[in-house]
Amino acid sequence: MAVSPQTRIYEGTRxxxxxxxxxxxxxAKHDLEDILTVNFGPNHPSTHGVLRLIVDLxxxxxxxxxxxxGYLHTGFEKTMEQKTWWKCMTYPExxxxxxxxxxxxxFVLAVEKLLEIGVPRKATWMRMCLGELNRLHSHLIWLGTSxxxxxxxxxxxxxxxxxxxxxxxxxxxxGARMHTRYFQAGGLAGDIPPGFYDVARKFCxxxxxxxxxxxxxxxxxxxxxxxxxxxxxxxxxxxxALGQSGPILRASGxxxxxxxxxxxxxxxxxDFDVPVYSGGDVYDRYKVHMxxxxxxxxxxxxxxxxxxxxxxxxxxxxDRKVVLPPRHELHTSMESLxxxxxxxxxxxxxPEGEIYLAVESPRxxxxxxxxxxxxxxxxxxxxRAPSFVALQATATCxxxxxxxxxxxxxxxxxxxxxxxxR
Amino acid sequence: xxxxxxxGVVETREAYGETTxxxxxxxxxxxxxxxxxxxxxxxxxxxxxxxxxxxGAVGVAGYIGTAAGRDMHAxxxxxxxxxPDPKPKRFSVSYHLLAMSAAPRRVRVQVWLDDAEEVDxxxxxxxxxxxxxxxxxxxxxxxxRGHPNLVRILMDDDWEGHPLRKDYPIGGEPVRFSGEx
Numbered sequence: 001m002a003v004s005p006q007t008r009i010y011e012g013t014r015x016x017x018x019x020x021x022x023x024x025x026x027x028a029k030h031d032l033e034d035i036l037t038v039n040f041g042p043n044h045p046s047t048h049g050v051l052r053l054i055v056d057l058x059x060x061x062x063x064x065x066x067x068x069x070g071y072l073h074t075g076f077e078k079t080m081e082q083k084t085w086w087k088c089m090t091y092p093e094x095x096x097x098x099x100x101x102x103x104x105x106x107f108v109l110a111v112e113k114l115l116e117i118g119v120p121r122k123a124t125w126m127r128m129c130l131g132e133l134n135r136l137h138s139h140l141i142w143l144g145t146s147x148x149x150x151x152x153x154x155x156x157x158x159x160x161x162x163x164x165x166x167x168x169x170x171x172x173x174x175g176a177r178m179h180t181r182y183f184q185a186g187g188l189a190g191d192i193p194p195g196f197y198d199v200a201r202k203f204c205x206x207x208x209x210x211x212x213x214x215x216x217x218x219x220x221x222x223x224x225x226x227x228x229x230x231x232x233x234x235x236x237x238x239x240x241a242l243g244q245s246g247p248i249l250r251a252s253g254x255x256x257x258x259x260x261x262x263x264x265x266x267x268x269x270x271d272f273d274v275p276v277y278s279g280g281d282v283y284d285r286y287k288v289h290m291x292x293x294x295x296x297x298x299x300x301x302x303x304x305x306x307x308x309x310x311x312x313x314x315x316x317x318x319d320r321k322v323v324l325p326p327r328h329e330l331h332t333s334m335e336s337l338x339x340x341x342x343x344x345x346x347x348x349x350x351p352e353g354e355i356y357l358a359v360e361s362p363r364x365x366x367x368x369x370x371x372x373x374x375x376x377x378x379x380x381x382x383x384r385a386p387s388f389v390a391l392q393a394t395a396t397c398x399x400x401x402x403x404x405x406x407x408x409x410x411x412x413x414x415x416x417x418x419x420x421x422r
Numbered sequence: 423x424x425x426x427x428x429x430g431v432v433e434t435r436e437a438y439g440e441t442t443x444x445x446x447x448x449x450x451x452x453x454x455x456x457x458x459x460x461x462x463x464x465x466x467x468x469x470x471x472x473x474x475x476x477x478g479a480v481g482v483a484g485y486i487g488t489a490a491g492r493d494m495h496a497x498x499x500x501x502x503x504x505x506p507d508p509k510p511k512r513f514s515v516s517y518h519l520l521a522m523s524a525a526p527r528r529v530r531v532q533v534w535l536d537d538a539e540e541v542d543x544x545x546x547x548x549x550x551x552x553x554x555x556x557x558x559x560x561x562x563x564x565x566x567r568g569h570p571n572l573v574r575i576l577m578d579d580d581w582e583g584h585p586l587r588k589d590y591p592i593g594g595e596p597v598r599f600s601g602e603x
Contacts, residue, residue, distance in 0.1 A: 018570040020549035070576040077561075078585055082592060113438055240464050240522075243550030254522070261526050352506045355438045356518045356530060358467060367518065369470040373477060373506045384468035384518070392553050421576055 009235050009252070009280040015242065016395050023395040025056050025064040034058055040406070042071045048145065049417025051391070053406070060402045067394050072421040080381045084347025085111055085185070088378060092368075093179045095383060096419035098141050100179050101134035101170070102361040103383075103419075108183045109264065110357040110368040114350045115185060117317055121266075122310045123187035128265045129200070129303035130173065130182070132296040136207065137166045138362035139289045139296075143214060146286075146411035150227050155217060162210045165203050172196055185348075186323040187316030197304050204297050204304075211293050218286070228283040232397040232409035235280055242396060243389045246364025247292065248413060251285040253278035258360035270302045282412040322348045347376035356384075363387050363414055383422060387415040425461070425529070429453050440530060442516075447533040447541045454517070454531065454547045463519035463529065466544070469554035470516045471562040474509040475588040510534045515541060515564055535564065543569040561586040 016023045025035055041052040050071035056064030076095050080088045092107040093100040105127055112119060144159030167177040172193055174180025182189050218224045234244070239252035249256055257274040259267040275291030277284035316323050324343055325336035342348075352374040358367040367384030390413045397409045425434060425441070430449025435442040445453045457463040511534040519529050533541055543566040544551045555566045556575040563584035566572055574581060583590050 015549050020545065020552045022571065070574075070578075073576040075585060078590075078592070241549045243466055243548065256522050261522075353437055354442075354472075354516075355440060356468065356470070356516070356528070358518075358520075358528075365467060365520075367468045369468060369516065369518070371472055379474075379477070380470075380472040382468070382470040382472075384470075388553065388557075389550060392550060 009233055009278070011235070013235065013238050013241065014396060014399050015238055016399070020242065021392045021395050022066040023062070023064050023398060025058075030058045030063045035063055038403075042068075048411070048415055049420075051410070051415065051417055051420075053394070053410070055403065055406065057403055060404075062398050062401050062403060062406065065395055065398045065406075067391055069388075069391065069417070069420050072417045074418075074422065076422045077381050077383070080378055082377065084376045085350055085378060086343060086347045088381070089184065090179070090181050092383070093181065094418070095422055096361070096363070096366075096385070096387070096416050097178065098416050099134050099138040099362045101130050101183070102138075102359065103366065104181070104183045105131055106357065106359045106361065106366050106368045107381075108185055109359065110355060110370050111185045111350060113355055113357055114353055114370060114372055115322060115348075116351075117186055117319055117322060119187050119317060120314045122192075122307065122313045122315050124265050125303050125306050125310070126188055126192055126315070127183060128267065128270075129300055129307065130170070131265075132299045132303070133166050133169060133200075135296045135362040136293055137163055139293050140166070142362075142411075142414050143286075143289060146408075146414075147218065147224070149407050149411050150224060152218060152221065152224055155214065158210065158213055158217065162203075162207055165206065169196070169200060169203065172199065184316060184323065186319055187314070189316075191315050192307065197308055200300065200304055204301050207297050208294065211290055211297075215290055225283070227404070227408050228281065228286060228412075230279075230281050230283075231405045232282045232285075232401065232412055233280050234393055234397050236278075238396055239280070239393070242393045244364070244393055245386050245389065246360065246362070246414075247285055247288040248390055248393065249364065250275060251277050251288045252280040258358060258365060262358075264357075264359055267299075270299050272299050282408045285412045285414075349374060349376050350378070358384065361386060363390065363416070363419070383419075385419040385422060387413075387417075388420045388422075391415045391420055425457075427460075428456055440528065442530045442532055444532045444534065447535060447539070450531070450533055451542045451544060451547060454544050457519060457529070457531070458547055461529075462521040462523050465520040465522055466517060466548035466550050466554075467520045467528070468516075468518040469544075469551060469558060470518070471558040471564050471586075472514050472516070473512065473562055473586065473588045474514065475512055477509050478506045511536050511539075513537070513539075513562065513564060515558065517544070538565075540565045540567045542567050543572075545569055560584065563587060 036057045038055050042050040052068040054066050076091050080091050092103040096103045140159040140163040144156040147155035171177045174182035234252050236253045239249050255276045260274055272295045275288050277287050320339045325339050329336035350372040354371045356369045358365050364386030369382040371380035373379045425443055429452045430446040431443050432446055433444040513535045515533050517531040521527050555569050558564045559572050560574040560576050
C-alpha cells in the first residue's frame with residue numbers, strides 16, 4: 001500500500017548566485033513581461049508565523065523568490081544583557097516556543113559550563129527525558145500544521161491528541177503547560193513528582209501507536225505523496241554549504257546528529273538510531289521526523305528506567321552561591337535567608353569567559369554563544385537559531401518549483417518565527 | 423590539535439575545551455578557505471559579533487558598577503568583583519566552525535575590529551554566512567566587504583542605529599502611533 005518513492009536528487013549545486021538566499025528571475029529562462037510579483041505574508045496562514053515571501057511567478061512556476069524576516073523581532077538578546085543570569089533563564093524558552101524545553105536546556109548547559117558546576121545525575125537524566133518529550137511535542141506540531149496546510153486536516157487533530165498528553169506531563173512536572181523554567185543552573189527546580197513515571201510510560205505506549213496512525217493516514221494518501229515526493233530538493237553539498245541541520249540535513253543524506261556524534265548530557269549511555277534519508281525532498285523530511293519520534297520514545301523509556309532507580313537522590317547541586325536554598329530553611333537559617341536574598345536581588349556571578357555550546361534541538365543545531373565579564377549579568381548572549389538558518393534554504397529549494405509547492409516547502413523547513421527573528 | 427599552518431593566525435587560545443584562533447582581519451578569507459579545504463571545516467555553525475564598548479568600565483547600557491569593584495555603599499549596585507582582562511579592540515566577530523568527520527571537532531575563528539573597520543565577507547566560502555553577516559551588520563553594525571546584499575534583516579530598512587551595540591539605549595524608541603499626533 002505504502003509506496004516507497006524513489007526520488008533522484010540533483011547533482012552538484014544549485015544555490016542561487018550571487019546572493020545565496022535570493023532567487024532572481026533569469027531573463028534567459030523567463031519572459032520578463034509575463035512575470036507577476038506576488039506577496040505572501042507576513043500574515044499568511046501557511047507561513048508558520050510572520051514570514052513574508054516575495055515571489056515572482058511565471059504562470060504557475062516560481063521564477064524568483066526572496067524571504068523577508070524580522071516581523072517577530074523582540075530583542076531577546078538585548079533584553080538578556082540587562083537581566084541577571086538567574087533571571088535570563090526564562091527567556092530562551094520563549095525564543096522557540098515550540099521546543100521550549102530544549103532551548104532552556106541549551107542556555108542552562110552553557111551557563112553551567114561557564115560556572116563549572118556539577119549537576120546530579122538525576123537532573124541530567126530528567127533533562128534528557130523532558131528534552132525528548134519536547135522533541136516529540138515539536139515534531140507533532142510540525143506534523144499537524146504542515147499536513148493541515150496540504151489539506152490533510154484530520155492530521156492536526158491526531159497530532160494534537162498526543163501533543164496534549166505531553167503538555168499535561170510538562171504541567172505535572174513544572175506547573176505550567178509550556179515555559180516551565182524547570183531547568184536551573186545546577187539541576188532542576190523541583191523533584192520529579194510522584195506518578196510521573198507511570199503517566200510517562202503510558203504515554204510512550206500511546207505515542208508509538210500514534211506514530212503508526214499518522215503514517216497510515218499520510219503514506220496511503222495519494223495527494224500527500226504527490227505534493228511531497230520530489231518537491232523542494234536540496235542536495236547533500238548544498239545542505240552543508242547552507243548550514244542546514246537537524247531533520248533537513250538528515251533528509252539530504254548526511255548522517256549527522258549531535259546527540260550521537262558530539263554527545264552531551266548522557267546521550268552516549270542510551271541506545272538510539274539516527275534516521276537518514278537521501279531523497280532530500282519534503283517527503284524524506286517528513287520520514288525523518290516520523291522515525292525520530294520513534295527514537296525519542298525509545299530514549300524516553302530508557303530515561304524512565306534509569307530515573308526509577310534514583311528515587312530519593314538530589315535533583316539540584318548543593319552550591320549555595322548559585323542554587324536557591326530550600327524554602328523551609330528560610331524560616332530557620334539566617335545564612336540561607338542571606339543566600340536567597342543575594343541570588344534573587346543581585347544574582348550569582350559567572351566567571352569571565354566566552355563559550356559556544358551546541359545541542360541537537362528538534363530543529364537542528366541550536367547554539368548558544370555566551371560572553372561573561374565576571375559580573376552577574378551576561379555581557380553578550382547570541383543564539384544560533386536552527387530555523388533562522390533553515391529559511392536560508394528557501395531559495396535553493398524553490399528552484400523549479402510551482403507556487404503550490406511553496407506551501408509544502410516552507411512547511412518542511414520547519415521555521416518557528418519566534419526563533420528566526422529572536 | 424595544532425593549527426599553526428592556518429594563514430594569518432596571530433593568537434591561539436584554549437579555554438573551556440574550546441580552541442580560539444584569533445586571525446588577522448586582512449587574511450580572514452584565506453584562513454577560512456584553508457580551514458575548510460585542508461582541515462575539513464565544511465560547516466559554518468554560527469557567526470557571532472560582540473561589542474566590548476565599556477568592557478570593565480562604568481556607564482554602559484543596563485550596567486551599574488565601577489571598574490574598581492563593587493560599590494558597597496550604593497544599595498543594589500551590581501559591580502564587578504574584579505576588572506576583566508582588556509580586549510584588543512571594540513568589536514569581535516567569532517566564526518564557529520564544525521568539522522563533521524569521524525572525530526568531529528569545533529574551532530572558533532575570531533577577528534577584532536575597531537569602529538568603522540571593515541572585514542571581508544565569507545559568503546564565498548560558506549553561503550550560509552549570508553544571513554549571519556546581515557544580522558551582524560543589522561544588530562552590531564559590522565560591515566562586511568564584498569557581501570552581495572548587505573542590508574538590514576531583522577530591523578526596518580530605515581532603522582537608525584544598531585541595537586546590540588552597548589551604546590544603544592534601552593527604551594526611548596520613538597512610538598509611531600501615539601495619541602499626541
